[in-house]
Amino acid sequence: MLLHFSKMHGLGNDFMMVDAVSQNVFLTKEQIKALANRNTGIGFDQLLMVEPPYDPELDFHYRIFNADGTEVEQCGNGARCFAKFVRARGLTNKHKIGVSTQSGKITLYIEADGQVTVNMGIPQLEPARIPFKAQKQELTYILRAEEHTLLCGVVSMGNPHAVIIVDEVTTAAVIVQGPIFELHERFPERANIGFMQVLSPSHIKLRVWERGAGETLACGTGACAAVVIGQLQNKLQQQVQVDLPGGSLHIRWNGPGHPVKMTGPAEHVYDGQIAL
Numbered sequence: 001m002l003l004h005f006s007k008m009h010g011l012g013n014d015f016m017m018v019d020a021v022s023q024n025v026f027l028t029k030e031q032i033k034a035l036a037n038r039n040t041g042i043g044f045d046q047l048l049m050v051e052p053p054y055d056p057e058l059d060f061h062y063r064i065f066n067a068d069g070t071e072v073e074q075c076g077n078g079a080r081c082f083a084k085f086v087r088a089r090g091l092t093n094k095h096k097i098g099v100s101t102q103s104g105k106i107t108l109y110i111e112a113d114g115q116v117t118v119n120m121g122i123p124q125l126e127p128a129r130i131p132f133k134a135q136k137q138e139l140t141y142i143l144r145a146e147e148h149t150l151l152c153g154v155v156s157m158g159n160p161h162a163v164i165i166v167d168e169v170t171t172a173a174v175i176v177q178g179p180i181f182e183l184h185e186r187f188p189e190r191a192n193i194g195f196m197q198v199l200s201p202s203h204i205k206l207r208v209w210e211r212g213a214g215e216t217l218a219c220g221t222g223a224c225a226a227v228v229i230g231q232l233q234n235k236l237q238q239q240v241q242v243d244l245p246g247g248s249l250h251i252r253w254n255g256p257g258h259p260v261k262m263t264g265p266a267e268h269v270y271d272g273q274i275a276l
């Protein structure tokens, strides 16, 4: 079978986009891992499989798979690429698109300048909803593993995140501590681990070790999670520029009970086909 796909990226967080509205596709976990391989496959951080809507009030549903083949609930940079992809494929001509993922419904808006704004929904802080093992909800938690001790905030943006404030992000121990805390026993579904440097109340630098993908050039849900945690800790204001290794996102959050809004670019790289 020949599988048609597009390669896209959001600030260097790269995706294999598959139209499963007009193609009949089923991929096993092993096939996804093989396609994700950067030496022997197409290479990507996540695969997005776009499907017809499950809910008649929405335009589409899409599934998200990490490079390790695991299916996950949410992907911020992927959401922006999805919006551009369905228009480029002629699957819709709308500028406001309603879609569901495993974590629920989100709305996307294609702006006049081509950037995409995503209403990412209301962040969840209750430990059971992240999921995170804790007796009660706190602003910060101490996590220990091996010789490492971290003070972090935890939040779900549809997917689980821990956010650690560091003095200098370029030298932060992302590669060492990321994989250790991704698998920490208090995250039963594993977690994405963000390292945030606060430059000012409206400007941060962020690196994210992504669950199932390793460190990426950008993580949209990670940027939202960092702004939520930074605001709750009184370090950030409502509108924040988040500088990631691959570029910048603009995040807005009006506080608890409100949705997080993310604006940023989404780029098409090439269209391809591969024999399965």
Ligand SMILES: N[C@@H](CCC[C@H](N)C(=O)O)C(=O)O
Residues within 6 Å of the ligand: 013, 045, 046, 066, 072, 073, 074, 075, 076, 077, 078, 159, 160, 192, 210, 211, 212, 213, 216, 218, 219, 220, 221, 222
């Ligand atoms: N890169 C994404 C997040 C993708 C999923 C994540 N690795 C997880 O396992 O939750 C983003 O831009 O949000």
